[in-house]
Amino acid sequence: xxxxxxxQFYALLKREVLEHRNIFIGAPVVVALLLxxxxxxxxxxxxxxxxxxxxxxxxxxxxxxxxxxxxxxIMLLAIPFYxxxxxxxxxxxxxxxxxxxxxxxxxxxxxxxxxNLQTVLSKIVAxxxxxxxxxxxxxxxxxxxxxxxxxxxxxxxDVDLVGIGxxxxxxIASLVLIYISAVVTGLWLLPSVGWLLLFSAxxxxxxxxxxxxxxxxxxxxxxxIFGTQFLANWVASQTSDPNQYLIFEFQSVFERVFNYxxxxxxxxxxxxxxxxxxxRRFTD
Amino acid sequence: MSNIxxxxxxxxxxxxxxxxxxxxxxxxxxxxxxLIGPNGAGKTxxxxxxxxxxxxxxxxxxxxxxxxxxxxxxxxxxxxxxxxGILPKWLKVSHVIDYVEAVHPRFDRKKAEKFxxxxxxxxxxxxxxxxxxxxxxxxxxxxxxxxxxxxxxDEPTLGLDIxxxxxxxxxxxxxxxDGNRTIIISTHQVEEIxxxxxHLVFINKGKIVLDSSMSDLxxxxxxxxxxxxxxxxxxxxxxxxxxxxxxxxxxTFESVPREQLKMLGxxxxxxxxxxxxxxxxxxxxG
Numbered sequence: 120x121x122x123x124x125x126x127q128f129y130a131l132l133k134r135e136v137l138e139h140r141n142i143f144i145g146a147p148v149v150v151a152l153l154l155x156x157x158x159x160x161x162x163x164x165x166x167x168x169x170x171x172x173x174x175x176x177x178x179x180x181x182x183x184x185x186x187x188x189x190x191x192x193i194m195l196l197a198i199p200f201y202x203x204x205x206x207x208x209x210x211x212x213x214x215x216x217x218x219x220x221x222x223x224x225x226x227x228x229x230x231x232x233x234x235n236l237q238t239v240l241s242k243i244v245a246x247x248x249x250x251x252x253x254x255x256x257x258x259x260x261x262x263x264x265x266x267x268x269x270x271x272x273x274x275x276x277d278v279d280l281v282g283i284g285x286x287x288x289x290x291i292a293s294l295v296l297i298y299i300s301a302v303v304t305g306l307w308l309l310p311s312v313g314w315l316l317l318f319s320a321x322x323x324x325x326x327x328x329x330x331x332x333x334x335x336x337x338x339x340x341x342x343x344i345f346g347t348q349f350l351a352n353w354v355a356s357q358t359s360d361p362n363q364y365l366i367f368e369f370q371s372v373f374e375r376v377f378n379y380x381x382x383x384x385x386x387x388x389x390x391x392x393x394x395x396x397x398x399r400r401f402t403d
Numbered sequence: 404m405s406n407i408x409x410x411x412x413x414x415x416x417x418x419x420x421x422x423x424x425x426x427x428x429x430x431x432x433x434x435x436x437x438l439i440g441p442n443g444a445g446k447t448x449x450x451x452x453x454x455x456x457x458x459x460x461x462x463x464x465x466x467x468x469x470x471x472x473x474x475x476x477x478x479x480x481x482x483x484x485x486x487x488g489i490l491p492k493w494l495k496v497s498h499v500i501d502y503v504e505a506v507h508p509r510f511d512r513k514k515a516e517k518f519x520x521x522x523x524x525x526x527x528x529x530x531x532x533x534x535x536x537x538x539x540x541x542x543x544x545x546x547x548x549x550x551x552x553x554x555x556x557d558e559p560t561l562g563l564d565i566x567x568x569x570x571x572x573x574x575x576x577x578x579x580x581d582g583n584r585t586i587i588i589s590t591h592q593v594e595e596i597x598x599x600x601x602h603l604v605f606i607n608k609g610k611i612v613l614d615s616s617m618s619d620l621x622x623x624x625x626x627x628x629x630x631x632x633x634x635x636x637x638x639x640x641x642x643x644x645x646x647x648x649x650x651x652x653x654x655t656f657e658s659v660p661r662e663q664l665k666m667l668g669x670x671x672x673x674x675x676x677x678x679x680x681x682x683x684x685x686x687x688x689g
Binding site: 123126127129130133134137138183222223224225226227228229231232233234235237381400401 | 454455457458474475476477478479481482483485490491492493494498501502503505506507508516
């Protein structure tokens, strides 16, 4: 790939971040602020001696332990971010191609020497690979603020925070796992990504209604004609198991990606994405 | 490549509505071509087809490429400004320039900035905060900084006041057009572009009703203010359009030698607007 093509793709990603600042940055910042405020408020409600005991417990808990062993516990703190990313991704994917047509800016984007494939791929890369980077950076900033606050609390309550360094390392390790989890989830949910993009490119109005409606209709027809519920079961298996979304250890990445279900999903997702690229040709 | 656009039998339907009904179109390289037609005539569909933004049936070649197959490659040689403010409203002016610089291999940032420095457009403002005139100026600045062979303009000055409209066309001629580049303009304000055009295309109900160079027009079409006592003779020569003008009778003829007409009264070459009305009335009445 030549240098210009790389810079071109970078510009497409930058465009996505600029256009959807609220999804990439605004939403996780709000979640981080809410969590910090809630934590500080809870700490203020606790008695000084209990707080000191709690600080000591947290500090000692992580002392001397491997950061990656403890990272899964810290990951649980990131669940609100995970849910936010999930909801934001659905909003982003269903609106991104539709919005261009709605506000007619599609005529500008398509008047540039950028292919529909590049455009659609940039949107997938933006939400699957780039958005989690922003989320992880914001979680990192939140952890930093929390560490400083804990340290101040420790000093002011005369508590020796012996294990706080380990706690911080475990937090950093959890960020790596959070990012990997988000990306692997993106691959796992590629059929959903493709489905939403397809209707974002296709629908003249209410793309979410179209995406949900057609899915329900196809499932109903399958049941009515063949008497089977393959689609319904498959969608349920894709979306209902929370274990699919979190990876607590590096060793499980390979088996999560290279298994029949994920690879089948990647194939289905790719076909749906190809459909979205095709539909993107039509601007009216 | 002497023709920048070659289209044959272009057809396009939107449901039961026929937008293009066998359009044949040839636009020579270096022409400034006006695509004129009433609302719903198929102007925008034709222009969109030329740049691969809508699927049409038929043969089509623009700058030697088929827009339906390689739009993104074609857009390295073609620029487009549409009738609606199509620049994304959420972008800042500086972001638009950054974007075009990054994705267009033939964009000259310095040229665009030089052009913008002659306007009141601030780099840090969002598009949504600019007036329509400014948005059009910005778009023109971007387009003029791109080394392209063909510029397609779809009602580019729609909704602009007279000052912006005049400035737009002045800039286009002075800073963009160099004799080798080709411009296709679709507009309702025919009078404003009449003097710029080297080529004229009329479209009505999805069909091309006139496709001619401006220099040929005066040879083909003649308007005669017919003397009151020569009306019968004028009628016998089968005018394509007749109207009353300041108490006189104005007859428009097609392919009737001027020698034959000069005895009827005062001869003129019809304006584009008059010719447009004449051709449309002719279509209507068969």
